[in-house]
Amino acid sequence: MRTRAPKILLIDDDPNGRALYLSALLPLGCRVIEAGNGREGYECFSREGADLVISVDSPGDCTGLEMVKKIRQADGGVPVLFLKRNGQDDLEDEAKKLGGCKVLREPFYPRQLRTVVEAALHQG
Numbered sequence: 001m002r003t004r005a006p007k008i009l010l011i012d013d014d015p016n017g018r019a020l021y022l023s024a025l026l027p028l029g030c031r032v033i034e035a036g037n038g039r040e041g042y043e044c045f046s047r048e049g050a051d052l053v054i055s056v057d058s059p060g061d062c063t064g065l066e067m068v069k070k071i072r073q074a075d076g077g078v079p080v081l082f083l084k085r086n087g088q089d090d091l092e093d094e095a096k097k098l099g100g101c102k103v104l105r106e107p108f109y110p111r112q113l114r115t116v117v118e119a120a121l122h123q124g
Helices: 014-028 040-047 065-072 091-098 111-123
Strands: 009-011 031-035 051-057 078-085 101-103
Touching: 009 014, 009 040, 014 031, 014 065, 014 111, 031 040, 031 091, 040 051, 040 065, 040 101, 065 091, 078 091, 078 111, 091 101, 101 111
Parallel strands: 009 031, 009 051, 051 078, 078 101
Antiparallel strands: none
16 A cells, blocks of 8 residues: 555656646546656656656657666666557557556547556556
8 A cells, every 4th residue: 555646757748738648647646747858757757756657659859668768777667658649650569578568549538547547556
């Protein structure tokens, strides 16, 4: 049983997308740290850590996979959720190779995002 609110790192270069995902996540009682691109996301993770990383497939300055590979070098066990918009077609295959990564394809309902996030946090 957790004694603190889970910390989620949310990486998306689209401020409107981040706001939408944030509104879906807040009912879970999580602490959400926002980053506007992959470099910023990695810096936030290095500084604060996270119980879960959520990234769009291409967070601006790199691919989500590149950024997650760097995070995995720092912490191999943190669960990762990719939100698939329109980037790499082979994202799901590549995410499986990294282990502990899930892919949720847009469009999806906020309830679906919360369900996947809760499952990832309980596994992590």
